[in-house]
Amino acid sequence: MSPTTETSNPHDEPSSIELGDLARMTVDQYDEAARLGVLDDPRVELINGLMVRKKAKSPIHSSTLGVLDEALRSLIPKSWYVRIGRPIRLPTYDEPEPDLAVLRGKPGDYRSRHPGPEDVAMVVDVSASSLRIDRGDKLRAYARAGIAHYWIINLVDRRIEAYREPGPNGYGASTTHDRSSEAPVVIDGVELGRIAVGEVVADDDAEV
Numbered sequence: 001m002s003p004t005t006e007t008s009n010p011h012d013e014p015s016s017i018e019l020g021d022l023a024r025m026t027v028d029q030y031d032e033a034a035r036l037g038v039l040d041d042p043r044v045e046l047i048n049g050l051m052v053r054k055k056a057k058s059p060i061h062s063s064t065l066g067v068l069d070e071a072l073r074s075l076i077p078k079s080w081y082v083r084i085g086r087p088i089r090l091p092t093y094d095e096p097e098p099d100l101a102v103l104r105g106k107p108g109d110y111r112s113r114h115p116g117p118e119d120v121a122m123v124v125d126v127s128a129s130s131l132r133i134d135r136g137d138k139l140r141a142y143a144r145a146g147i148a149h150y151w152i153i154n155l156v157d158r159r160i161e162a163y164r165e166p167g168p169n170g171y172g173a174s175t176t177h178d179r180s181s182e183a184p185v186v187i188d189g190v191e192l193g194r195i196a197v198g199e200v201v202a203d204d205d206a207e208v
Contacts, residue, residue, distance in 0.1 A: 022050065024048070024049025024050065024093055025046065025049050025050070025051070025093070026049065026092055026093060027046065027089055027090070027091065027092060027093065027094065027095050030046045030051075030095055031089075031095070031114075039051075045087070045095065045096050045097045046093070046094060046095040046096070047094055047096055047133070047137050047138060047141060048093055048094060048137045048140075048141065049093035049094075052133065052137075054097070054130075055128075055129045055130045056129075058128070058207060058208060059207075060155060060202065060207065060208055061126050061128065061155065061208070063202075064126050064153055064155065064200060064201065064202070065084065065099050065100060065126050065153075067199065067200050068100065068124065068126075068153065068195070068200050069082055069084060069100060071195045071199070071200065072100070072102065072185065072195070075185050075192045075193040075195075076102060076185075076187055076192060077187070077192070079104065079105070080102055080103065080104055080105075080121060080187060080188075081102070081103055081105070081106060081107065082100060082101075082102055082103075083100070083101050083102075083103055083107070083115075084099065084100055085097055085098075085099060085100075086101070086114075087114045088101055088114060088115045088116070088117075088119075088120055088123070089113070089114040089115065089116050090116070090117060090141055090142070090144070090145040090147075091116075091117075091145065093141075094141040094144075094145070095114070096123075096138055096141060096142075098123040098124060098125050099124055099125050099126045099153075100123070100124040100125075101115070101120055101122070101123045101124070102120070102121040102122045102123075102187060103115050103119050103120060103121070104118075104119045104120075104121065105119070117145040117146050117147060120147050120148075121148060121149065121187045121188060122147070122148065122149035122150065122151065122185075122186075122187070123142060123147055123149075123150050123151070124150075124151040124152075124153060125138065125150075125151075125152055125153070126153040126155065127152050127153060127154055127155060127156075128155040128156055128208035129208075131152070131154065131156060134152050135152065135161075139152075139163065139170065139171065140169075140170055142163075142166065143163070143166040143167060143168075143169075143170045143171045144166075144168055145166070146166050147166055148164065148166065148186070148189075149162065149163070149164055149186060150162075150163040150164075150166075150171065151163070151183070153200065153201060154201075155201070155208040156208060158178070158179055158201050158202075158203060159176055159177060159178050159179065159197065159201060160176075160177040160183045160197050160200070160201065161174060161175075161176055161177075162174060162175045162176075162177060162183055162184075164186075177197045178197065179197050179198040179201055179203055180197070180198065181197055182194035182195060182196050182197065183195050183197055
């Protein structure tokens with residue numbers, strides 16, 4: 001009897017496909033696929049030309065976002081508004097869906113298009129399991145597009161990371177605000193007030 005030869009499952013082998021082997025999708029292609037119904041998955045967003053699966057939102061994520069939403073609405077003028085979890089269109093390979101964005105105008109202004117960089121004052125992502133992507137490709141996409149202010153509400157380290165001075169290679173400056181400090185809210189170059197970080201980022205044992 002010949003010896004039994006064990007073969008590995010090809011699905012268990014590490015992938016030989018590298019990022020450079022993939023075909024990137026442009027924002028135009030992504031939007032057209034969605035329009036045609038080919039792409040109908042609310043769980044993904046376009047980052048650097050790739051469809052990236054969005055992370056599930058824990059109770060503390062949703063609660064933190066709600067507290068921040070309420071705080072920002074009390075500060076921003078009527079010529080701007082806060083939008084939760086909807087796409088913004090960044091040239092040429094990015095259509096992220098930040099947890100929160102402060103946009104120029106009113107909701108009805110965007111019936112026929114997604115907001116572009118010129119419409120956005122700041123974006124915010126509440127981050128725990130998504131921290132690697134939010135600090136990486138997402139941050140670089142916002143910076144390339146010229147988004148003036150990007151906040152990461154870091155639930156792991158209980159702080160707000162505020163990025164500013166966008167450029168083609170990332171943000172030129174950042175400030176980390178711990179729970180004992182206040183983060184300034186700057187819209188269109190004007191500081192409108194400050195948000196107490198300790199009121200947004202809870203100091204408890206809730207699962208992130």
